[in-house]
């Protein structure tokens with residue numbers, strides 16, 4: 001490890017299970033979860049300066065420009081000094097990766113590798129509770145009552161962009177964009193690929209790898 005305070009990030013295609021794996025990591029280890037998307041959405045809601053700026057791009061389905069993102073994430077990192085963290089959603093470009101590396105040397109880049117066809121099939125069965133963002137999958141993570149959110153009982157919806165042809169396009173775009181970022185971390189010798197078709201298959205491998213670096217939050221809570 002390059003530092004006493006463990007610093008990591010997670011990369012994964014849309015619907016690769018990145019959200020599930022991240023939340024299991026956070027449940028099991030004392031890491032701050034710095035999700036760029038979540039942080040931006042919080043700022044949009046609070047109508048902060050960066051929130052207002054970012055909203056213009058997000059509304060158009062565009063990435064927020066690198067200079068804004070680099071400044072924003074650097075300041076989020078500064079808010080948790082001497083703490084261990086897991087970055088999620090950042091970096092998305094090599095410029096972001098380079099800028100981050102100048103500020104912080106990372107210890108581990110977790111790369112989730114799930115076959116595209118598996119993702120396409122999974123997304124077909126995906127239902128979302130829009131107000132909370134909770135995601136269900138018919139088959140392996142179904143809601144208790146079909147079509148209803150477990151917590152609120154409100155209706156679930158399917159997204160237009162969960163259609164197979166749209167998903168494939170998003171995945172191809174992700175691959176193209178992320179390839180140089182993956183190469184960047186490979187060159188730094190901190191990239192670790194985790195292969196599998198489901199989060200339940202991938203999770204034990206991530207868990208084993210992280211226990212090499214980190215103590216558990218609680219010894220009794222390491223299975224979910």
Ligand code: AMP
Nearest residue numbers: 036037058062063064069089090091092
């Ligand atoms: P996410 O929840 O990670 O999909 O992020 C939601 C939106 O926030 C993305 O579609 C982008 O517009 C923006 N965003 C989040 N992270 C980044 C980033 N690292 N670089 C540029 N834009 C980002």
